[in-house]
Amino acid sequence: MGKLIKYELKKQMLSKIIVGVVAAISQVIFFVGLLIDNPDWSASGIGILSILGFAAMFYFSFETIVTYSNDLKTKQSYMLFLIPRNMYQVVGAKMITTFLQILLVGAAFVAIFVVDVFAISAKKGEIKEMIEMIKMIFEQIAGIPLNTTEIIYIVSAVLVVWVEFVLMCMLAITLSTTLFANKRYKGVISFGIYVVLQILLEKVADYVTKNMMSSETLGLNADSWIYMGIYAVAMVLCYFGTTWLLDKRISV
Amino acid sequence: MVEANKLGKKYMRRWALRDVDLVLEKGKIYALLGPNGSGKTTFMKMVAGLIKPTSGTVTFNNGPIGVESKKRVAYMSTEPFFYAYMTIKDVGKYFADFFEDFSVEKYEELISRMDLHMEDKAKELSSGQAAKLKIAATMARDAQLYMLDEPLNGIDIIAREQILKAIVEVAGEDKTLVISSHLVDELEAIVDSVVFLKQGSLVLAGDAEEVRIERGKSIVELYKEVYA
Numbered sequence: 001m002g003k004l005i006k007y008e009l010k011k012q013m014l015s016k017i018i019v020g021v022v023a024a025i026s027q028v029i030f031f032v033g034l035l036i037d038n039p040d041w042s043a044s045g046i047g048i049l050s051i052l053g054f055a056a057m058f059y060f061s062f063e064t065i066v067t068y069s070n071d072l073k074t075k076q077s078y079m080l081f082l083i084p085r086n087m088y089q090v091v092g093a094k095m096i097t098t099f100l101q102i103l104l105v106g107a108a109f110v111a112i113f114v115v116d117v118f119a120i121s122a123k124k125g126e127i128k129e130m131i132e133m134i135k136m137i138f139e140q141i142a143g144i145p146l147n148t149t150e151i152i153y154i155v156s157a158v159l160v161v162w163v164e165f166v167l168m169c170m171l172a173i174t175l176s177t178t179l180f181a182n183k184r185y186k187g188v189i190s191f192g193i194y195v196v197l198q199i200l201l202e203k204v205a206d207y208v209t210k211n212m213m214s215s216e217t218l219g220l221n222a223d224s225w226i227y228m229g230i231y232a233v234a235m236v237l238c239y240f241g242t243t244w245l246l247d248k249r250i251s252v
Numbered sequence: 253m254v255e256a257n258k259l260g261k262k263y264m265r266r267w268a269l270r271d272v273d274l275v276l277e278k279g280k281i282y283a284l285l286g287p288n289g290s291g292k293t294t295f296m297k298m299v300a301g302l303i304k305p306t307s308g309t310v311t312f313n314n315g316p317i318g319v320e321s322k323k324r325v326a327y328m329s330t331e332p333f334f335y336a337y338m339t340i341k342d343v344g345k346y347f348a349d350f351f352e353d354f355s356v357e358k359y360e361e362l363i364s365r366m367d368l369h370m371e372d373k374a375k376e377l378s379s380g381q382a383a384k385l386k387i388a389a390t391m392a393r394d395a396q397l398y399m400l401d402e403p404l405n406g407i408d409i410i411a412r413e414q415i416l417k418a419i420v421e422v423a424g425e426d427k428t429l430v431i432s433s434h435l436v437d438e439l440e441a442i443v444d445s446v447v448f449l450k451q452g453s454l455v456l457a458g459d460a461e462e463v464r465i466e467r468g469k470s471i472v473e474l475y476k477e478v479y480a
Contacts, residue, residue, distance in 0.1 A: 003350065007335075007349075076335060076336075078302065079333060079334065079335060081301065082302065082327060084320070086318075086319050251297075251302065
């Protein structure tokens with residue numbers, strides 16, 4: 001599966017290079033601002049970096065979905081369907097690639113951010129105040145006091161929800177390709193299928209947390225973990241559903 | 253080697269292939285003949301595992317079409333299908349990564365013989381060069397079955413000779429080749445057997461020499477008779 005993952009990453013390499021270059025430019029702006037004591041430059045550098053981090057994660061997920069769509073509707077599909085690999089490996093490679101991209105991009109931007117914070121501290125000598133300020137900002141954004149459990153929850157939830165989103169989109173595209181192979185507006189149909197599936201998932205998650213398992217029966221904050229568990233189950237179902245359709249129904 | 257029983261594929265209301273019974277034997281070169289829409293590509297793609305049959309069955313070495321058959325079957329499509337970012341060298345690396353029977357040395361030799369350059373981008377090649385690249389990638393495999401869909405399409409006469417030479421070189425007792433083409437006269441000299449498809453149905457199949465003697469006509473003349 002490693003080779004499949006390698007080629008999945010290669011297919012989307014250009015966007016990663018562009019993001020890397022823009023991140024490098026933002027860092028140059030930041031450090032120049034720090035060196036010449038120009039807070040506007042430093043703030044601009046950090047600002048570009050923050051926006052880029054979120055935009056990159058969104059774009060890479062979107063690109064994974066577009067690449068998958070092309071893998072089904074263009075002749076490029078032969079690159080995957082002619083090789084002696086089963087569909088569990090092919091879809092699994094896409095799932096792991098999505099997971100790795102989110103994890104690595106997130107980690108890279110956090111690492112850059114930490115380096116920037118330490119650079120400011122080294123220059124200004126206010127590391128403790130800086131860390132407190134960052135913690136306060138995060139707590140305001142998250143709406144909860146930050147501790148290790150909450151940080152683990154947030155990172156896990158982002159990963160699960162994001163990968164589930166990509167896999168559900170892939171399932172919707174596969175369903176529309178299976179059922180409406182020769183129809184126009186397949187893209188619109190895929191979007192419609194995705195919306196229906198996502199609404200169903202939300203209904204199930206709401207029903208389970210309200211009627212079967214909740215914070216009242218399981219303890220404080222259990223709702224959030226149950227919600228994430230339901231999304232994880234949906235992620236696995238999307239993986240098996242997509243693979244089954246590709247294996248048994250799809251002609252390219 | 254390949255056995256199709258009542259094999260069929262239906263798209264919406266139209267049958268692209270219908271009730272085809274056909275056996276492809278080891279060590280032979282087959283010409284798969286028929287005009288556009290006769291079902292040649294559909295048949296090849298079903299054996300390659302790209303299309304699922306609507307009816308009937310197809311097996312390779314008595315087993316289903318799947319991961320194991322894909323290890324032994326080399327299919328070359330009419331259209332280019334390599335990823336946009338790939339150079340000719342990348343194509344070789346991709347095939348080497350996924351096909352155990354792929355020979356990098358043979359690929360390099362074929363690329364050199366066909367006047368292609370490893371650094372060239374696959375998507376920027378002319379149609380003739382792209383056809384040569386597809387042939388090189390396919391024929392560099394040591395497969396049991398090669399299926400070449402219109403390998404001579406849009407190719408000039410010099411390149412045609414190069415491609416036919418590369419095809420004939422791999423033929424042997426344990427190899428089977430299936431070649432589809434409109435250029436029947438080019439194929440007649442190299443094939444052992446012929447398969448005529450018309451509007452998705454099998455109309456004639458057999459040993460090329462026996463067919464010629466039995467019908468008293470060349471394959472080219474028969475082609476004109478069947479499809480005129």
